[in-house]
Amino acid sequence: MTTVQRPPARTRLLQAADRVLFTNGIRATPVDDLLRQAEVSTATLYAQFGSKDGLLAEALRLRLADWRSIWDECIISAGDDQARLLAVFDALEAYRGQRLPPARWCAFLATATELPNAQGEIGDVVAADTALLNDRLRHLASPLAGARAAELADDVVLAYNGTLAAFLRGHPADPIEAGRRLARAAVGAYRTA
Amino acid sequence: MTTVQRPPARTRLLQAADRVLFTNGIRATPVDDLLRQAEVSTATLYAQFGSKDGLLAEALRLRLADWRSIWDECIISAGDDQARLLAVFDALEAYRGQRLPPARWCAFLATATELPNAQGEIGDVVAADTALLNDRLRHLASPLAGARAAELADDVVLAYNGTLAAFLRGHPADPIEAGRRLARAAVGAYRTA
DNA sequence: GTCTATAAATCGATAGAC
DNA sequence: GTCTATCGATTTATAGAC
Structure with missing residues (x-):
């Protein structure tokens, strides 16, 4: 008999954290909520992660690894240079569709906002998200904008940031x-220039 | 003798709140910090504002009124339709230059993030900021994009959001x-279309 | 590993005197 | 209006038994 x-x-704790912290708010969520959602006792959380911050980190x-791999797939599926640069929006769509409910906006930017002085592992993973975004977009912008790839990449970073914040604003x-x-308009500006 | x-x-409380809450974080700042910064006692804060949330609201x-008036001036100073639409960035520059230190990114988006279920007066003022942004930009986009003003306005909203989030990312x-x-690239796309 | 119970700390808000 | 002192609630984290 299969069970x-x-x-x-x-x-279960990691799933609960991912589901609750970034929709209800990190600081707004007490540890007790996570424990109830995960059906786990206090001692287990602290044995596994040391602290609420450890679980968050x-x-x-995991979220960053997942996001990176979905973005990978979307880049591979894209047909041309412009589509590869804009694949970050396909990835965002796929990523949010995958999680129900999706985060209120962006887990990394929310963390940066809610934990202003985050250092150590939390600060590191937030910085890694920004670095991933910058590095990849710069690389993908190169065939479209050549020497001005950095500028085009920054344009797309801003469009992406703006999209995330738009979820927050509603x-x-x-x-x-x-x-x-x-982002397409930004690409167009480099095409004609 | 002039003193x-x-x-x-x-x-003093309002100044301290404005200076500290949006740079160090709203929830990360205990009431005690505000009291010390303002050189005011506990009882005074609660007599004047009823709660920490009342002071925040x-x-x-005040922040919204100030932002609105600075933005007004920048629109008036602008020379043509495109400059009036882009004046939101001049205003942002002036607004941030006026406050030292400036907020870490945006007081209203930070509030939306840190107080996810904000209702009443806090929810209202956050919504009012978004409404001001949307309404004004739509109005200013009209002479440039005509029937497609709403689209161009949304482009500028996203560029503006993205700019704010860029402060957060560094x-x-x-x-x-x-x-x-x-934003200029977005305008260009409507010009040529 | 997991449980219940509780400690320890933080923080928002109030009381009562002046 | 302002002060000092403190309450009460919340929340993070630990203790000790199983």
Whole structure:
């Protein structure tokens, strides 16, 4: 007789953290909420992660790895240079569709906002997200903008940031579509220039 | 003999709130920090504002009024339709230059992030900031994009959001310059279309 | 590893005197 | 209006048994 295996406590905690912290708010979520959602006791959390921040850091690391791999796939699926640069918006769409409910906006920017003096592992993973974004976009912008790749990459970074913040504002209604259009306009400016 | 008047307690509290909450973090700042910075006692804060949230709400209202008036001036100073639409970036530059230290990024988006379920007066002032942004930009985009003003306005909203988030990320180095360039590219796309 | 119970710390808010 | 002192609630983290 096959039984559906319940994931181990560590996994349940990470899933609960990923689901709750970035939708209800990091500081707004007490440890008790995570424990109840994960159906795990206090001692287990502290044995596995040492602290709420330790759990947050690990959840962010997994999130970054997941985001990176989805973005990878979207770049590979894209047909040309422009589509590869704009694939970050496809990835955002896929990433958010994958999680129900999706984060309120961006887990990394939310962490930067809620933990202003984050150092150590939390600061590191937030910085790694920004570095991934910058490095990849610069690389992808190169065939389109040549020597001005850095500028075009920054344009797309801003369009991407703006899309995320649009979720937070609740406007425009379809942030990803708006972001894609804006990024396309940026590419156009380098094409004609 | 002329004496430099110390502002009243209420003003000192509002100044301290404006200076500290949006740079060190809203939830990360204990009430005690505000009291020490304002050189005011506990009882005074609660007599004047009722709660930490009450003080936050009033600080946000003043901030919004100030932002609105600076933006007004920048629109008036602008020479043509495109400059009036892009004046939001001049305003951002002036607004941040006026406050030392400036907020880490945006007081309203930070509030939306840190107080996810904000209702009442705090939710209202955050919504008012978004509404001001949308309404004004739509109005200013009209002479440039006609029937497609809403789209162009959304482009500029995203570029503006992206600029603010860039302060949070610490990249690009000059977010306002990058945002202005991106918004200009968006305008260009409507010009040629 | 997991549980219950509780410690330890933080923080928002109030009381009562002046 | 302002002060000092303190309450009460919340929340993070630990102790000790199983």
